Amino acid sequence: MNAPRVVFTRAGFWRGIRGALALMPAMLPFGLVVGVLADARGLSTLESALMSALVFAGTAQLVALELWADPAPILGATLAALVVNLRMAPMGAALAPWLDRLRGWKLWGTLATLVDNSFAMSVADQRAGGRDAALLLGIGFGLWVFWVASTMVGHAFAGVIRLPAGHPVLFASLATMLALMVPLFRGRVDILPWAVAGLTALAAHKAGLGQPWPVLAGALLGAAVGAWRARVV
Numbered sequence: 001m002n003a004p005r006v007v008f009t010r011a012g013f014w015r016g017i018r019g020a021l022a023l024m025p026a027m028l029p030f031g032l033v034v035g036v037l038a039d040a041r042g043l044s045t046l047e048s049a050l051m052s053a054l055v056f057a058g059t060a061q062l063v064a065l066e067l068w069a070d071p072a073p074i075l076g077a078t079l080a081a082l083v084v085n086l087r088m089a090p091m092g093a094a095l096a097p098w099l100d101r102l103r104g105w106k107l108w109g110t111l112a113t114l115v116d117n118s119f120a121m122s123v124a125d126q127r128a129g130g131r132d133a134a135l136l137l138g139i140g141f142g143l144w145v146f147w148v149a150s151t152m153v154g155h156a157f158a159g160v161i162r163l164p165a166g167h168p169v170l171f172a173s174l175a176t177m178l179a180l181m182v183p184l185f186r187g188r189v190d191i192l193p194w195a196v197a198g199l200t201a202l203a204a205h206k207a208g209l210g211q212p213w214p215v216l217a218g219a220l221l222g223a224a225v226g227a228w229r230a231r232v233v
Helices: 010-040 047-057 058-066 074-093 105-113 116-127 134-161 168-184 188-206 213-232
Strands: none
Touching: 010 047, 010 116, 047 134, 047 213, 058 074, 074 105, 074 116, 074 213, 105 116, 105 134, 116 134, 134 168
C-alpha cells in the first residue's frame, strides 16, 4: 500500500500558527525566566535575543545560563546542551512520514523550529490522518517568534529591577526545569534510572567535578540504566 501523499500548504501553516497561540500563555513564564537569568549573567539585550533566536531550546538555554561564567565555558555548555537535546533524534524519527517528504527551506525551517510542543501536536495530527506537514512549521514558527519576544521582555524587566546575584527569584530557573520534567515521568518504570541519574550527578558534584561533568555523568549513566531496564522488562 502506498503511503498517503504529504502536502505542504499555506492553510496548514496558518492552522499551525493558530495552534501555537493556545500554547503561548503557558510558555510566557518560562521565557521571562530565561530573560531574567540572561540579564543576571551579564548578557546584553542583543546577546539574549540572539541566544533565543538561534538556540530556541528553553531547557538547553537554562542549562547554559546555569553554567555561565567569565570566561564562558563554551565546550562545557555545548556538551550539556547536546545531552539535554538528544531527545530531538527520536522526535525526528517519529515525524519521518512528513519530514522525509520535505526539501529545502521547508525541511530546514521545520527542523530549526521543532520543539516538544510542536512535536506533540503534529504527531497527534499525523496519527489522526493529517497530511499537511506545514502544520509542524506553523506551530514551531509561531512559538519561535513568541519565545524570542518573551525572553526579551524578561531581559528588559530584569534590567529595570536589577535583581542582585543570588536573589530568591532566580530559583525559578530550577523550579521551571523540575516542572518540565514532571510530564515526562512515567511512574515506577522511571524510578530507578532517574534515581541513578540524580545520585550520580550529586556524587560527581560532591567529588569536586566542575560543570558540566555532573550533568553529563548523571545523564549518561541514567540513560544506560534506562536502556538496560527496557531490555529486561
